[in-house]
Amino acid sequence: MSDIASWVSQMLVGCKLTIELFAVTLVFSIPLGLILSFVRTAKCPKNTLGRVLYCCVEWIVSGFILIMRGTPLMLQIFFVYFGLPYVPVIGPYLTFDRFPAGAVAFVLNYGAYYAEIFRGGLLSVDKGQYEASKVLGLTSMQTKFRIVMPQMIRIALPSVANETIILLKDTALVTAIGLSELLKVTTNIVNRTTNISAFAVAAVFYLIFSYILTVIFRKLENKFDF
Amino acid sequence: MSIIEVKNLKKSFGPLEVLKDISINIEKGDIVAILGPSGSGKSTFLRSLIDLEEIDAGDICIEGSYLVKNGVYPSEKEKRKILLKTGMVFQHFNLFPHLNIKKNLMLAPLLAKQDTKENIEALARETLEKVGLSDKMDVMPSTLSGGQKQRVAIARALMLRPDIVLFDEPTSALDPELTGEVLNVIRNLAKEGNTMLIVTHEVGFASEVANKVVFMEDGYIQAVGSPDEVIRNQTNERINAFLNKVK
Ligand SMILES: Nc1ncnc2c1ncn2[C@@H]1O[C@H](COP(=O)(O)OP(=O)(O)OP(=O)(O)O)[C@@H](O)[C@H]1O
Numbered sequence A: 001m002s003d004i005a006s007w008v009s010q011m012l013v014g015c016k017l018t019i020e021l022f023a024v025t026l027v028f029s030i031p032l033g034l035i036l037s038f039v040r041t042a043k044c045p046k047n048t049l050g051r052v053l054y055c056c057v058e059w060i061v062s063g064f065i066l067i068m069r070g071t072p073l074m075l076q077i078f079f080v081y082f083g084l085p086y087v088p089v090i091g092p093y094l095t096f097d098r099f100p101a102g103a104v105a106f107v108l109n110y111g112a113y114y115a116e117i118f119r120g121g122l123l124s125v126d127k128g129q130y131e132a133s134k135v136l137g138l139t140s141m142q143t144k145f146r147i148v149m150p151q152m153i154r155i156a157l158p159s160v161a162n163e164t165i166i167l168l169k170d171t172a173l174v175t176a177i178g179l180s181e182l183l184k185v186t187t188n189i190v191n192r193t194t195n196i197s198a199f200a201v202a203a204v205f206y207l208i209f210s211y212i213l214t215v216i217f218r219k220l221e222n223k224f225d226f
Numbered sequence B: 001m002s003i004i005e006v007k008n009l010k011k012s013f014g015p016l017e018v019l020k021d022i023s024i025n026i027e028k029g030d031i032v033a034i035l036g037p038s039g040s041g042k043s044t045f046l047r048s049l050i051d052l053e054e055i056d057a058g059d060i061c062i063e064g065s066y067l068v069k070n071g072v073y074p075s076e077k078e079k080r081k082i083l084l085k086t087g088m089v090f091q092h093f094n095l096f097p098h099l100n101i102k103k104n105l106m107l108a109p110l111l112a113k114q115d116t117k118e119n120i121e122a123l124a125r126e127t128l129e130k131v132g133l134s135d136k137m138d139v140m141p142s143t144l145s146g147g148q149k150q151r152v153a154i155a156r157a158l159m160l161r162p163d164i165v166l167f168d169e170p171t172s173a174l175d176p177e178l179t180g181e182v183l184n185v186i187r188n189l190a191k192e193g194n195t196m197l198i199v200t201h202e203v204g205f206a207s208e209v210a211n212k213v214v215f216m217e218d219g220y221i222q223a224v225g226s227p228d229e230v231i232r233n234q235t236n237e238r239i240n241a242f243l244n245k246v247k
């Protein structure tokens, strides 16, 4: 029994890192996803300069999302941690410690996924909502934040919940660059004690976190049910 | 001076010429019914007047200011100022589903800083009363019937105290037994001296309420005049055929 108590106290240290990575990713990737989704659903301006700029930004964003969704997250983590310092000229400025490197890869990767979820939500807002906003004299900013976003969020929430629970479990990937998050700590315990029941304890931790997330998202969904 | 002056308006969607050459003057207090077969450009014309469609050529002058002159539009800010006095009611209501009725009504005047919050709320109450829905202040749009939704949409348009209200088939999405309540609201507004343009298939309603009837077909205004001239004593065969069909 005292075994388990000592495991749990070690695992809690791992949990702290898991939660930190999870929180940092969530806090930065959701705004990133929002911005990217706005860019991808923006209308092409009419003047020439605007059109050129629009096409460039559109191209960069589409390329970014293609790469982020088209390659393994593990590879992206390796790339940020090991690869970026070798980039010519700017490489020396792109040398990250383990945690920031993992966080950067996670934020970019999840930003891309959230962007696509939000884009789906934005596309399903009826165009009559934009027209009503316009004839009532709302500016495009007011329309975006007061009218479109709340409706987009309702549509996107179930997918965001799904993606966020995947994020929680994906945090285990940073083990690959030597960060001791929950699963890494657990593996160490198993290796040391040759007792695999530590895995069961880890599973309980993940389940508790997932359950908390599920409850939070259910609350949010109720709040956005109109 | 006419409240709306449209001159040589042209509008295409790609190769499709929808409005070929539209000119019309509308006077303050006019109730204009716009009739015509499906696809004749009625909605496109109405939507052009409130900048939901950008026209290719011609002028639209509203209360003395050009929304567009020779196909050229002023800045966004200028347009916004000109359109402040025009409201619109849509076929599908387009209420904001995430806001209750009170907030649907109050949002635009609050954002436009039209008045104090208390006064805007009082106005919302008063306007809802006018459309017979004073008990619905705090409910969500999803709980209303179609006719009630459309009456809220009309109230919402009135909150900005527009001089001109555009209606695009306000009863077409409603069950027949619900059209009456909406037409009644519009009928009452007509008595108050608002300027209104109504695209409708309700010929009976048009000839009763409107003082000016416009018949559109093939991108042109084919006839314009009093209900007597355009509806009751129509001699043009094609127009008569259309009127008989929708009656
Ligand atoms: N955004 C658009 N893009 C392309 N074509 C359009 C667009 N809006 C309308 N049209 C076309 O323009 C023509 C006129 O449409 P409009 O909606 O103005 O007709 P309408 O007289 O209002 O018809 P209805 O009585 O069916 O509402 C139609 O052929 C329609 O298909």
Ligand SMILES: [Mg+2]
Pocket: B042, B043, B044, B168, B169
């Ligand atoms: Mg139409």
